[in-house]
Amino acid sequence: MKKITTMITVLILFALQSKSQILQPVKWSYAAKKTSATEAVVFIKATIDAGWHVYSQFVKDGGPVKTTIDFTPSNTFAMVGKATEPQPIIRMEKAFGMEVGFFENSVIFQQKIKLKARQVTVSGKLEYMTCNDQKCLPPDDIDFSIPVK
Template identity: 55%
Template sequence: MKKLFAIIAAVLISAGAYAQIEHPVTWAYAAKKTSATEATLLLKATIQPGWHIYSLNVKEGGPIKTAFTFAKSKDYELVGKPVEPKPVTKYEESFKMDVSYFEKEVIFQQKIKLKPGAKLTAIKGQLEYMTCNDKKCLPPEDVDFSIPVGK
């Protein structure tokens, strides 16, 4: 009886170990220098089929919008706000409103100005986003990032 219990427990534990946590979005980062004192940060989301993430511009009462927070530094300053390409906008019954979102992939951009004498090698920050498909939404995720900035 003890052997049978041990075997059942081992099978259940093994099955639980193989259960996947869903992560339908992967992020990649880059910086493109546009001059000696300016650069554009690129934050790319690759989204699995059937899933989407929300725009930077979602009205109150809707899903969690995508948002970026950049660490403060004496070496650079943000120029304007992050920008995004044109999103898909549709009515979502679960939120009872029109929402804007991206499927497959999206590249968000943030311009920065490097300050004189900057010794910057990377720009750090955090992003928050929410992922949904036509059946469910996953809890919002916070992701730390570090974007290499060439000299």
């Protein structure tokens, strides 16, 4: 009887532990590729769990938190234009009362840079919001650092 009580207690604790884990439906990865001796492209990729989505960089005010990529200024590179993204899925979202653009499964944001040095590391902060059809998670901030080789 003591073994059964111990086993039930362990199972209950295990169940509570797995319920309290932080939900992270988006995984971010980074890369850079030189396109010439003086230019490169930085890639920021979101891999999104099934049923979830992240929002475009171009969501209008009053909607969900848009994806924002802030690059830390540096003397070793210069930004060329703004970060680009593929065509998002656009849908009316009742929760926000407006049409919004978002991405499912995965998305790659790209930023062209002009190189001013041999050794370049692009760093910055990424803010994004993740939702599914039932709920939205609080916006999240992630620091990144991408070596350009």
